[in-house]
Amino acid sequence: MASRALVxxxxxxxxxxxxxxxxxTSPSTSVVISGRTRPDNMxxxxxxxxxxxxxxxxxxxxxxxxxxxxxxxxxxxNLLIMxxxxxxxxxxxxxxxxxxxxxALHYYGKQLLIRELMPALKEDAKVVIVYDSWSGNMxxxxxxxxxxxxxxxxxxxxxxxxxxxxxxxxxxAAQQQAATARRHFIHAWPGGVNTxxxxxxxxxxxxxxxxxxxxxxxVTPAKCAEYLLNGINKVTPASAGDKQGRLFWSCIDNRGRxxxxxxxxxxxxxxxxxxxxxKLIDAALKA
Numbered sequence: 001m002a003s004r005a006l007v008x009x010x011x012x013x014x015x016x017x018x019x020x021x022x023x024x025t026s027p028s029t030s031v032v033i034s035g036r037t038r039p040d041n042m043x044x045x046x047x048x049x050x051x052x053x054x055x056x057x058x059x060x061x062x063x064x065x066x067x068x069x070x071x072x073x074x075x076x077x078n079l080l081i082m083x084x085x086x087x088x089x090x091x092x093x094x095x096x097x098x099x100x101x102x103x104a105l106h107y108y109g110k111q112l113l114i115r116e117l118m119p120a121l122k123e124d125a126k127v128v129i130v131y132d133s134w135s136g137n138m139x140x141x142x143x144x145x146x147x148x149x150x151x152x153x154x155x156x157x158x159x160x161x162x163x164x165x166x167x168x169x170x171x172x173a174a175q176q177q178a179a180t181a182r183r184h185f186i187h188a189w190p191g192g193v194n195t196x197x198x199x200x201x202x203x204x205x206x207x208x209x210x211x212x213x214x215x216x217x218x219v220t221p222a223k224c225a226e227y228l229l230n231g232i233n234k235v236t237p238a239s240a241g242d243k244q245g246r247l248f249w250s251c252i253d254n255r256g257r258x259x260x261x262x263x264x265x266x267x268x269x270x271x272x273x274x275x276x277x278x279k280l281i282d283a284a285l286k287a
Contacts, residue, residue, distance in 0.1 A: 231256020
């Protein structure tokens with residue numbers, strides 16, 4: 001059976017490094033990388049490029065519709081990785097669909113990709129969100145303003161995306177309990193990575209400082225990719241066990257190690273986040 005991987009955000013940085021690592025270590029795997037622009041260097045014959053604008057829910061939906069049309073039963077995805085993101089000091093900046101651009105990249109777009117591509121996933125596929133499984137604090141969630149229309153700050157937006165991604169991998173995993181599928185949902189923290197493209201919207205002073213410090217406090221994208229993929233490959237329902245309800249979800253750190261202290265969400269918490277997420281996304285799709 002053919003092996004296939006899709007890496008969204010795979011045109012640069014961590015995503016590109018992960019795509020290249022998969023292509024190099026598994027030449028029989030077909031790797032699709034998606035982002036705004038085709039990379040100048042496509043170093044492996046088993047890599048192909050498909051464009052996507054990952055800040056737009058409507059364009060993501062168009063992408064997933066096309067992708068599913070070209071995916072038959074024998075060519076489904078073994079691996080879906082989403083690394084799209086940006087580092088910026090700009091405040092709330094809404095897309096034409098009314099979603100903060102950072103939150104669209106770091107959370108909402110990722111969830112839409114998972115929902116729409118579920119039929120294109122193999123029954124034992126792994127779904128990976130690369131963002132921050134380490135720092136989120138559920139106690140700081142503003143449950144009355146989850147998309148931060150009126151309570152926005154950079155730190156609050158980051159925390160909301162961190163925690164809501166944590167909760168949603170548990171939401172998907174809970175759905176698997178009553179199904180025959182054994183897909184595993186993973187939220188990964190890359191740690192400090194010397195990624196040039198991520199800093200492109202930072203003020204030049206901060207960007208210049210970051211470049212000077214980067215070799216001292218970060219790893220290369222290639223090394224990060226190696227750590228994360230090693231961890232992703234090791235995580236299975238059997239290895240996670242059913243302790244604390246973790247049969248089909250895991251959070252991993254920047255060395256690929258499972259974070260054992262992640263809180264397990266209640267059905268009510270998962271339901272509230274899922275309801276909010278689909279309501280906002282579906283409104284954007286209809287706008």
